[in-house]
Amino acid sequence: MTSIFRMLFAIPRAIVRLVWRLFWGIVKTAIVLGVILFAINFYAEHSNSALAQSIFQIRETVSNFFSSTSASELKQTLSHLSTDDFVTYDGARWTHPKATVYIASTDATLVAAYQEALANWNATGSFTFTQVTNKSDAQIILADESDSSSQAAGLAELKTNSLTNHITHVDVKLNRYYLLDNDFGYTYERIVNTAEHELGHAIGLFHDDNEDSVMQSSGSYYGIQQVDIAAVNKLYQEN
Ligand SMILES: [Zn+2]
The missing domain is CATH 3.40.390.10 (Collagenase (Catalytic Domain))
Known part of the structure; x- marks a missing residue:
């Protein structure tokens, strides 16, 4: 009997452990990515090299895409739904x-x-x-x-x-x-x-x-x- 119970408990424990590891994996990846992006950003803002300039431009393009452009595209979509x-x-x-x-x-x-x-x-x-x-x-x-x-x-x-x-x-x-x-x-x-x-x-x-x-x-x-x-x-x- 006890071995069946142990098995029954072992399964959810394994699932919890897996989810927990997955969660920490994502958090660690996010931290590493954040540090890298911060370093690139710092470099782009404090250097006059051609590479820094192009990184700066890419950053502008990306941030523009997520702000004004998508807002006006959303409005266009809305006008068709209206x-x-x-x-x-x-x-x-x-x-x-x-x-x-x-x-x-x-x-x-x-x-x-x-x-x-x-x-x-x-x-x-x-x-x-x-x-x-x-x-x-x-x-x-x-x-x-x-x-x-x-x-x-x-x-x-x-x-x-x-x-x-x-x-x-x-x-x-x-x-x-x-x-x-x-x-x-x-x-x-x-x-x-x-x-x-x-x-x-x-x-x-x-x-x-x-x-x-x-x-x-x-x-x-x-x-x-x-x-x-x-x-x-x-x-x-x-x-
Ligand atoms: Zn009508």
């Missing part, structure tokens, strides 16, 4: 395919993008946006915000009449934090696409990730496509 937030209801639409709009944004780029997006939707003939000069007369308000806590480049919030499921008011916001910071890589064209996407929600459209569509949930790589016009026509065909 999607938008929208609140809507299944089958919600305006009574007729038309609505009044007020541009509340004061940023020149975003105002221009909104104007272009409105003109592009109007050109399709599927829905008519009419700009008004009085905010209180507008059914759709096009604004902006700077929100770093959100992953969204844009936002559309719809209010509907619960009896008819008809849209009564929409608030659209473009997120300056992503769209206007060069590090996120949004071209003007993608800003217009984002505005067209949010207006698509304001019309009553949902996301469409199955084809090339302005309503793709992320990326904003497409403007209004034939499938989007067809989707609006379908939504408003029954009166």
Whole structure:
């Protein structure tokens, strides 16, 4: 019996010893590496030789890679992931395919993008946006915000009449934090696409990730496509 117990204890003891040795091995290696790197660094900073210069340059490159470069690359990645937030209801639409709009944004780029997006939707003939000069007369308000806590480049919030499921008011916001910071890589064209996407929600459209569509949930790589016009026509065909 005792020999079985001894064997049972011997196994975990051997494992603990192995882990302990491994741990000290890593610590010793780290200390030796640290001393070597410190010595090289000291040499690079206190010598004018060509070798010291090139070590110094390598060190700069490495530290740059881990600081600024990776931060802006992370931002680039984020801009591709960036999607938008929208609140809507299944089958919600305006009574007729038309609505009044007020541009509340004061940023020149975003105002221009909104104007272009409105003109592009109007050109399709599927829905008519009419700009008004009085905010209180507008059914759709096009604004902006700077929100770093959100992953969204844009936002559309719809209010509907619960009896008819008809849209009564929409608030659209473009997120300056992503769209206007060069590090996120949004071209003007993608800003217009984002505005067209949010207006698509304001019309009553949902996301469409199955084809090339302005309503793709992320990326904003497409403007209004034939499938989007067809989707609006379908939504408003029954009166
Ligand atoms: Zn969306």
